[in-house]
Amino acid sequence: MAESRNRRWQRATVAEAVDVADRIMRIVLAPEHPRKVRAGEHIDLELELNGRTEMRSYSLVEANDDGSRLAITVFHTPHSRGGSEYMHTLGVGDVLRITEPLQDFPLRVGAPQYVLLAGGIGITAILGMARVLKAVRADYRVIYVGRSRSAMAYLDQVREEHGDRARIHVDDEGTSLDAASVVAELAPGTELYMCGPIRLMDAVRRAWIERDLEISDLRFETFGSSGWFDPEEFEVEIPRLGVNTTVGRDESLLEALERAGVEMMFDCRKGECGLCQVTVQEIRGEVDHRDVFFSEAQKSVRPAAKLCSCVSRVATEQTDDAAAASGTISSSSPVETTHPVPRLRIDVS
């Protein structure tokens, strides 16, 4: 039950690679050291990108009983950092490095009612849970939201396996989901598990807090927590230490500071513990908070005061909002025609 915090790496061979929906591919991996898989688990996977080794996390959609076959699903995002492109070139027999299954999104058996909410590729984290809840005869509903049917993987499977318990919402058919109404319908004590785009999850979270439901009954996968903005390169400066460096699109602020020789404190490296927080002195751009440590109120402080360096970033200020975000360096600095690189001046503990 107590899951290990240590990543154990192993080799895995691609046993199957097939397209299952528009730009969505299912890859079955045969790991070197199989073990039984639990709902909600994911693997981290290493891939080679432009000569660099990078890591990505993928939910385990399915596995056989002894875990010797692990299925993941890869969505080909046009704006991605290249990872999904690489994954889509994989073929049977290719060998990868993956971790043993990791659990950051455990399903608890025993709640009176469940809602499983999947947005797009988030269905990959939700499918296994739905199967478990069906098997233990729990009272559950599956809500699956997507842009268009062709882009929704495992749609038939969801309908076949969960029948009346499944509800499908498709944006381009005009049946978009109203997150607030989902929350409004819940009986107190219901556990809601969600995985999907940040905007969807934020909307649910807000409605949840507004209804004053027990916050621990709202469950979500945090590794995927993309930010509100695409990752951009930005500059960072620590005047006290004379440090000046650039944070690349592919790395975190924490990594960049460590690379620059700053001794940083951290533990979780996924925006949960708050140990890696830095103090903002000046900012050009907007903080893209991607942690769950700071509260909504703390995150909405202007000018930004603190951020978790392991996950949060700085993005170019959105022009429409620029005026609204008064008090920031950028809005009071002279108007420039080209976007200046976002910039952060901080201090660390």
Added chain:
Amino acid sequence: MSITTEQNATQAPAPGVTADVSESIAEHTTPEQITTAKIFPYPLNAWWVAAWDHEVTSKALLSRTVADKSLALYRTEAGAPVALADACWHRLAPLSQGKLVGNDQVQCPYHGLRFNPAGRCTFMPAQDTVNPSARVPSYPVVERDRYVWVWLGDPELADPETIPDMHQMSSEEWAGDGETIAAECNYQLILDNLMDLTHEEFVHSSSIGQDELSESDFEVTHDGNTVTVSRWMYNLDPPPFWLKNMRDKFPGFSGKVDRWQIIHYSYPGTICIDVGVAKAGTGAPEGDRSQGVNGYVMNTITPETKRTSHYFWAFMRNYRLESQLITTQLRNGVHGVFGEDETMLKAQQTAIEANPDHEFYSLNIDAGGMWVRRILEKALRAEGREQA
């Protein structure tokens, strides 16, 4: 979950069947047969009794170890029992030394993190949010027949339907009470003890033992999860314990009796023994027990560690239900009898430890206990935990 692929047809070999891996393991371990293991491993996909109903309250936390897992047990205000792992998520301080606070929550004694019955953290000091990953395991738990049963294995398999039948404990047709023995031995030694009652003649000679026990024949039957050992003895003098019981129901009784012991084992650790005597020749073996007295010894054994056990027992009877005196006398009587077993079991465990190179050998009388061991062995293999 399932995946169908062509490669999937190549299944992992069954334990002990040709495979490089299992061969190399076999070299370093004892033979395939673990039925006669001295320190018997315990299955986790099983309902074990953690406590008596009255021990688990909404006033205070109870610390108890089951199958080498320390648990913090308590009850919600609504009365539902809760079993959390007894180690805080933060720095592993024992939650059982903390306190119960509003809304059925446990507050860690060290830095005050709070956990709800689901094991999720609901409060962290000095910050505005709660880390959503912070939790302690919360185990499936069911209260039934005066006991609190806990499931430490795969929660998806925890089916309350498989809790052993101990209905006499909560039936209006039965009365009685019991105790817990802190037994200093492996749990299976106690199951062995209860599955073979010929030891009564030697261990319990002053109360329930009599020569006819080891002289009479017995019958053993079994299925997937149960074993039954039946023994009938005819036309004998009742030993002191049974003479007293007969006189409670039939004042002034004297004479010969027919005596029975029907031992029912249910996976993983429950043994209910249907015991009694009836006036000789009045039809008890054929089913008419009206001229006799009938008790049920309700035993359920829980491994605490590999070498210590919680031995929960009660003695229930179906006559003179109104007499609290008889309830107390019977509980005290069985307390004395089981004290003799406790001493023997501890001595046996000590001798086992002192003689690590000696093995167990078996007798005819061990048939019941050996079938119990076989059932447990299968469960252990299914979990891949047959190596102690």
